[in-house]
Amino acid sequence: xxxxxxxxxxxxxxxxxxxxxxxxxxxxxxxxxxxxxxxxxxxxxxxxxxxxxxxxxxxxxxxxxxxxxxxxxxxxxxxxxxxxxxxxxxxxxxxxxxxxxxxxxxxxxxxxxxxxxxxxxxxxxxxxxxxxxxxxxxxxxxxxxxxxxxxxxxxxxxxxxxxxxxxxxxxxxxxxxxxxxxxxxxxxxxxxxxxxxxxxxxxxxxxxxxxxxxxxxxxxxxxxxxxxxxxxxxxxxxxxxxxxxxxxxxxxxxxxxxxxxxxxxxxxxxxxxxxxxxxxxxxxxxxxxxxxxxxxxxxxxxxxxxxxxxxxxxxxxxxxxxxxxxxxxxxxxxxxxxx
Amino acid sequence: xxxxxxxxxxxxxxxxxxxxxxxxxxxxxxxxxxxxxxxxxxxxxxxxxxxxxxxxxxxxxxxxxxxxxxxxxxxxxxxxxxxxxxxxxxxxxxxxxxxxxxxxxxxxxxxxxxxxxxxxxxxxxxxxxxxxxxxxxxxxxxxxxxxxxxxxxxxxxxxxxxxxxxxxxxxxxxxxxxxxxxxxxxxxxxxxxxxxxxxxxxxxxxxxxxxxxxxxxxxxxxxxxxxxxxxxxxxxxxxxxxxxxxxxxxxxxxxxxxxxxxxxxxxxxxxxxxxxxxxxxxxxxxxxxxxxxxxxxxxxxxxxxxxxxxxxxxxxxxxxxxxxxxxxxxxxxxxxxxx
Numbered sequence: 001x002x003x004x005x006x007x008x009x010x011x012x013x014x015x016x017x018x019x020x021x022x023x024x025x026x027x028x029x030x031x032x033x034x035x036x037x038x039x040x041x042x043x044x045x046x047x048x049x050x051x052x053x054x055x056x057x058x059x060x061x062x063x064x065x066x067x068x069x070x071x072x073x074x075x076x077x078x079x080x081x082x083x084x085x086x087x088x089x090x091x092x093x094x095x096x097x098x099x100x101x102x103x104x105x106x107x108x109x110x111x112x113x114x115x116x117x118x119x120x121x122x123x124x125x126x127x128x129x130x131x132x133x134x135x136x137x138x139x140x141x142x143x144x145x146x147x148x149x150x151x152x153x154x155x156x157x158x159x160x161x162x163x164x165x166x167x168x169x170x171x172x173x174x175x176x177x178x179x180x181x182x183x184x185x186x187x188x189x190x191x192x193x194x195x196x197x198x199x200x201x202x203x204x205x206x207x208x209x210x211x212x213x214x215x216x217x218x219x220x221x222x223x224x225x226x227x228x229x230x231x232x233x234x235x236x237x238x239x240x241x242x243x244x245x246x247x248x249x250x251x252x253x254x255x256x257x258x259x260x261x262x263x264x265x266x267x268x269x270x271x272x273x274x275x276x277x278x279x280x281x282x283x284x285x286x287x288x289x290x291x292x293x294x295x296x297x298x299x300x301x302x303x304x305x306x307x308x309x310x311x312x313x314x315x316x317x318x319x320x321x322x323x324x325x326x327x328x329x330x331x332x333x334x335x336x337x338x339x
Numbered sequence: 340x341x342x343x344x345x346x347x348x349x350x351x352x353x354x355x356x357x358x359x360x361x362x363x364x365x366x367x368x369x370x371x372x373x374x375x376x377x378x379x380x381x382x383x384x385x386x387x388x389x390x391x392x393x394x395x396x397x398x399x400x401x402x403x404x405x406x407x408x409x410x411x412x413x414x415x416x417x418x419x420x421x422x423x424x425x426x427x428x429x430x431x432x433x434x435x436x437x438x439x440x441x442x443x444x445x446x447x448x449x450x451x452x453x454x455x456x457x458x459x460x461x462x463x464x465x466x467x468x469x470x471x472x473x474x475x476x477x478x479x480x481x482x483x484x485x486x487x488x489x490x491x492x493x494x495x496x497x498x499x500x501x502x503x504x505x506x507x508x509x510x511x512x513x514x515x516x517x518x519x520x521x522x523x524x525x526x527x528x529x530x531x532x533x534x535x536x537x538x539x540x541x542x543x544x545x546x547x548x549x550x551x552x553x554x555x556x557x558x559x560x561x562x563x564x565x566x567x568x569x570x571x572x573x574x575x576x577x578x579x580x581x582x583x584x585x586x587x588x589x590x591x592x593x594x595x596x597x598x599x600x601x602x603x604x605x606x607x608x609x610x611x612x613x614x615x616x617x618x619x620x621x622x623x624x625x626x627x628x629x630x631x632x633x634x635x636x637x638x639x640x641x642x643x644x645x646x647x648x649x650x651x652x653x654x655x656x657x658x659x660x661x662x663x664x665x666x667x668x669x670x671x672x673x674x675x676x677x678x
Binding site for chain 1: 376379380381382383384385386387400402403404405407467470471625626629630631662663664666670674
């Protein structure tokens with residue numbers, strides 16, 4: 001019987017260049033800067049999910065930390081660099097998870113963090129940003145307007161703007177997840193990764209393609225927020241006019257060209273899933289894995305549900321990337337009214 | 340700002356003998372035998388719980404692994420020793436979590452595992468024991484009858500009986516959690532530990548009292564299953580006629596003298612909590628930490644809820660020891676009908 005995928009291989013070769021902006025040496029060095037509370041997260045096979053999915057499923061769990069998402073791997077890099085240079089403030093736009101992470105990393109290093117978010121962002125995420133001591137500014141519009149406002153604050157106040165997925169630290173921070181995957185003794189056939197702005201996929205994808213090029217890297221996005229997936233397929237930036245998905249963490253509509261370029265180098269495929277599959281995925285993770293997840297974190301399971309033949313008999317790892325979820329909505333999704 | 344409690348101190352002194360049966364050197368060596376998927380579990384501060392509890396709260400999460408409880412730390416020791424000696428079978432009685440863990444560890448090492456359980460044990464735990472390939476035998480009675488039947492099977496078949504809390508491997512496996520706590524850079528004022536048979540408390544308590552004797556070790560048991568707590572207070576074995584608690588994982592009624600002796604050496608206090616507090620604890624862990632837990636894993640939070648003044652302003656760590664829970668009951672406890 002094979003050992004589970006948590007032992008470390010003594011050394012990964014990682015000698016296949018991807019051409020992406022990311023650097024594997026810098027990613028390794030990032031591990032020394034990121035607070036250990038965010039590193040070496042659980043990676044384990046979840047057999048109870050397998051009868052319903054028809055493949056071997058392992059979970060990389062990024063929710064058991066102080067901000068309940070993977071985003072702090074990136075903000076730890078940004079905040080430590082700013083603190084080293086004597087900076088005192090930082091600003092970002094966020095749908096909620098990056099803001100929490102930047103608030104946490106900033107607070108640890110004496111940086112004043114400002115987070116700009118849509119007034120329609122998930123309330124529990126906004127509450128946590130405030131509780132972590134960040135200044136929260138809300139805009140009457142969607143995440144793209146928040147990005148514009150954050151850029152304006154950065155210019156006006158002369159402070160660092162953290163641009164998720166564009167700024168290399170956000171990608172290379174996320175990429176440390178990839179190191180933990182490729183250094184596991186078990187190998188995976190497929191890695192399923194939520195696609196929003198692109199930092200998680202380009203980060204993890206770069207490391208997987210450098211170190212374990214035989215592993216398929218598949219991005220998953222909701223049909224209601226397909227801009228980056230369409231861009232990947234058309235090999236040019238495609239924007240959309242609006243988004244319509246419960247997966248607030250990946251509801252972007254204006255892809256960044258530099259990120260798309262990286263994505264084209266490291267992703268083997270990009271697929272869209274519908275809302276019903278996302279909800280079923282959340283419910284399966286609750287019922288069979290005992291995991292509370294936000295919709296974005298169920299995209300990988302949703303992708304399996306929508307294309308079982310593709311994954312049949314293969315070993316799939318999916319990154320459970322966040323668990324900051326509105327409780328009333330969550331209860332309606334996984335609650336007593338179903339199953 | 341203090342760093343979170345995950346960095347490792349370079350070396351722990353651990354030079355205060357407790358007199359318990361456990362050996363800190365063996366516990367350190369156990370880390371080399373236990374599959375890494377069960378080690379170095381998340382340890383993090385959960386600030387969202389703190390306003391409701393009035394103290395600093397860190398969580399040691401033992402649910403993000405293939406069996407969703409801490410029990411495999413012990414069964415890994417047992418199974419590896421048996422496999423090294425060429426043994427082919429093993430038997431235990433279990434309320435459900437030990438059985439899953441022994442089934443998993445046995446399967447990994449080619450050991451045929453038999454698990455004896457009460458017919459009234461939590462169905463989802465029994466299902467998982469079967470799914471992991473163990474032979475499951477049900478008895479018409481409670482856990483104490485299952486213990487008797489397992490002992491009879493051991494005698495009849497000449498195979499190793501694993502007695503939870505009595506067998507030193509079950510205590511020293513659990514004790515590796517203690518090493519991970521004391522090697523965290525942050526120190527804790529109090530460790531709250533679920534008390535059932537006693538392996539978890541004697542294990543973690545031994546290490547904490549050896550390595551960080553200033554940290555208070557408090558056992559928590561339900562009022563409906565108070566045998567070991569009464570025994571601790573009276574310093575002699577006190578049995579009860581029955582148990583009445585939703586916390587199936589700790590519903591024991593016949594304490595083992597050798598375990599009580601250890602408990603008297605390593606525990607600073609033993610407290611009882613009522614069922615309503617356990618349910619509130621489960622609900623708080625769901626709502627503020629995004630954690631699905633079984634009732635036994637909420638005992639620590641319940642203890643804070645019942646004695647806020649005792650913990651006010653202190654840094655408390657609680658071990659979230661399992662998440663194998665009946666879904667319908669769980670939904671009724673944390674569901675839409677409340678809050």
